[in-house]
Structure formats: C-alpha cells, structure tokens
Amino acid sequence: MSEFENIKLYKNLFLDPNTDKMRLRAEFLARKIGLETLRGQFPILDTSVRGKPLVYLDNAATTQKPQMVIDAINRYYSRENANVHRGIHYLSEKITDKYEEVRSKVGRFIGAKVDCEIVFTKGATEGINLVAYSYALPRLKPGDEILITYMEHHSNLVPWQVVANKTGAKLRVLPITDDGLLDLSNLQEYLTEKTRIFAFTYVSNVLGTINPVKELIKKAHEVGAVVVIDGAQAIAHFPVNVQEIDCDFFVASGHKMYGPTGIGILYGRAPLLSEMEPYQTGGSMILNVKFEETTYAHIPHKFEAGTPNIEGVIGLGSAIDFLNSVGMQNICMYEESLINYAYAKLSEVPGIRILGPHTPRAGAISFTMDCAHPHDISQILDEEGIATRAGHHCAQPVMERFGLPATARASIAVYNTPDEIDLLVKALHRVREIFG
C-alpha cells in the first residue's frame, strides 16, 4: 500500500467515527431538549412541499413560528384588541400593560439595566437606521470615522454610508481573513481616536462567524467609540447579555427569533437614548404640543411615534416565552452540536467549498460547489423539499471578498434535526449527479 493510500485510509478511519460521534452527541442533546415535542409546537414543520416533507433550512432569513406565538396574535385580535397608551377603558389599559410587560421581558432577555432602554422598532434595519439618524447624524463631523467590517449585512453598511456622506465623516472597513474571521492583526490602524462609531455584527449572516464582541467593544471604548451591535443572527442562537458585552446599542429582529415580522428590538444605554433627538415625530411620543413648541416624551416612548405594531410586540413576547421555555443555554448547546455535525458532513461532499471558520460558528453555513451554480443547487434542494437560500445574502462585500458571485446557504434553528442534515447532504449528492 502506498503512503498516500495509507494516509487516505487513516483519514477515513478517523473521519467516519468522528461524524458518528458528532451525530450521537447531537441526538443526545436533541433528546435532552425534547426535540420531538418541540417540533410539534411548529405547525408548519408538518407540511409537505413539492410532495416531500418540508426541511426548513432558511432560518437565517426567517424562522418558523411556534403555535404559542400564532395563538398570542390570534388572542390579541379576538379578545384583546385596543390601542395602547390612550384609551381610558378596560381593554386599552389591559393591552397597554401587556405591551409594557413585553418591554420588560425583552429587557430581561437581553440583560438591559432598565426597561426604558428597550425601543420597539420594525426590525434590526430600523434599529440601525434610528441610531444612524438620531445619534450619529447630528454628532459626526469631517475628520471623524465610522468603522464597520467586511462581513456586514447591507443593513449595517448603507445607513453608515449615508451618515458618512452627509456629515463628511469617513467610513472605514475592517477586513476579514481567508477563514472568514475578522482580521484583527491591524486593528489599531482601524480603531483609533478618530473612530466615533464602531458598528459590527455579532454573527455573520453569510459566514456564520461569531465575532469576539466583548473584546472588540472593550477596545472600542478605550478609544472613545460608541459601539452598535447587529444581533439579528445571534439572539436566537445563544444567550445574549448587553451589559456583559458592554455595547452601547444592540439591534435584533423578532422574525428571526420565532416571532412575527415587522417587530424589532433596539437596546440603547439610557443616557445615550435620552440625549438623542426623536427619529420620527407624531402622536404617542409627546408630552405637550403647542404650535410654538412641543415637549417630547421620555425614553423609550420618544422613539415610538404613532400607534405601534401591537400584535408584533405581543407575538414577540410569546416568542421570548418560547425561547425561555427551551432555555437559551440548551438551544446554544444543541445547535452547536448540530452545526458541528452539519459542517463535518457537508465537508465530505466532493467539490464543496464551505465559507467561514469551522468554529466559532452559529446559524448559517454558506457553500459553493464546483459543479453547479448556487441557484441551481438551491433549486435541486427545493425539489427535495429542502428550503435554502442562494444569492449574495444582502452582503455583497463578503461575496466580493471571496471572489464569488453568490453562495448557497443552509441555516439552522433549534427545531432542525441530524436527519435533516443527512437529507441535505443526500440532496447535494444528487446535485453532483445532475451537474457533475
């Protein structure tokens, strides 16, 4: 036997038991969190698409909703509907209480010091825009710098481009390594006394990379920068604590954490939110209105002009109840075992290229195949009932960085199973059959 064959044999011996072990670990943790019962809470997971059972692996785009979230919204419209913060009547008082209870719930969920640090928005995008317009725009000047990274979603890039263009501040971009990690080797050149804002993602929606937020926030604060964390791809995957990481602003979207669309969370340190101008004006956000002058409400209501998305807030509250019922620590451990298994199994598919690091990783695995374009991959997967995304994932600079027009992306949630990963891998072999 040649040396080469020896190595190959060794590798095979090594790899196979390894993925088996990974699978066993994922199965063990699945039993621990009661995965079967948990899946039963998601009515859509029972459906078939194109004649096959649905395998939903597009969770980084949006997660499915548990029955309790659907019921909460249904109950709100069937039994509880009224406007908040207005009516002197029973229903209005009740729903106002519920609405504010969700604010507290969100505050506890992400570790805010006080409830008034939580502002309800349309989603993570609106949260970033709010900070860009109300905090950055009036404060930045030529000579100031805004630092973002190469792995930002367009939502954490374009608003800062606008601020830079309007204020004369400079937009700088922290590079990433070939492994898909933030390149911190020259951090001191990017993060300087000039940096007023450092906005970056907790977890990349393309690469799945978990960034060292705590360490970076500490360094940013040393040079006096204000830090905005895009938590959209983090909040449903592991415990998040804004006081522990010590960020100044944090945003997330309800629909990526088992809640409804159109609702999001902005956390901001109370002193920062207090000194900011309102983002939008109108009803609800005022204390006193005269033609000569208007006195704005205190935070957080100052940032919630008009009738808010009440059903969204109620649904979000229920989504947090769901997450708490499973336990964020449990979710984190199970998903880590599942994504490790997925990474290992996908790595075995010939001709595949996985973007981003092996660890630390959460949620998404983006990949390309030498035989087929990402769109064709996703379409063959769709034919097998497997929902994935193909394209640039609203992160064109990442695509450019890796010299790719697009990638296919499978992204997991707590309800996905090792069997579903096997189905994905099997379908990728089919892609090879067709296009190889």
Next chain:
Amino acid sequence: MSTRALYEKILLDHAKNPRNFKVPEKFDVKLEGFNPLCGDQFTFYIVFEGDVVKSIYFTGNGCAISKASASILTTLLEGKCKDEAMNIIQSFMNLMRTPSNEKVDEEKFGKLAVLAGVREYPIRIKCATLPWHTVEKILQGEVSSQVTTE
C-alpha cells in the same frame, strides 16, 4: 415537468458545454448584462456584416439556466439580420410571458421551446431573460451602459 427534466434536456448540455463561449479577437460591439440579485453576469460580443449578425459570442458567469439561455441565444441569432433577430427575441419574451400551464407550440417556437420549462419557476425567469435583454439592447443600439435586470 420536474426540475430534473427541465435541466436534463438540451439545457444541461448547453450549460455544461456553452456554444460560442469566448471573447472573439475582433468584434464590433460588446455589452454586459448583470443581475444584481444573484450576481449573474454575461458579456456579449457581436460581429456585424452590414445588417447581419455575422457572429455572436459571450463570456461570463451564471447559473445553468442563464448560461444555457445565452448559449441557445447565440446559436439562434447567428446569421440573422437585425429584424429577424429582433423577432426571435420577441418570440422568446412572449414565450416567457405565456402562463406555464399553456402548452408550447413547438413548431412555432422551435429551439426556444426547450426553455419553456423555466416558466414553472417564476423566480428563474429573470435568469433566462437576462441574455436576451442584453442582446436586445445591442440591436437597439443602446450600448453605452450595463444592462441590469432590476
């Protein structure tokens, strides 16, 4: 028609072995077509002889459907005068607008009929039409800028 069947036909052959897939040494006009949503990007090069598309080539990257569509386009338009070429392009655009449950008149559409299966996947229609939009612009004399699907 399953995806398998859709890909299987002539389409897959054109995608794997695209015809006229190179930058010619000489050409009269070139134009890039780009789909910003998926990153599909093709450049077409045409050599005219008077009013006739003497030869037509393309290069670029895209999914199987877009590449096959571009390849088929070059085989259909070569040697046609501008009016004939525009008619073929119009036939193709009409085909793409025909509901997918309507049977395709294979005699009328000829080679174009192999692309008819794309209609079952509405989000892929743009993949198929990008090359045609690009060449249409060339024939209309609009070659100053990039053509995009958006």
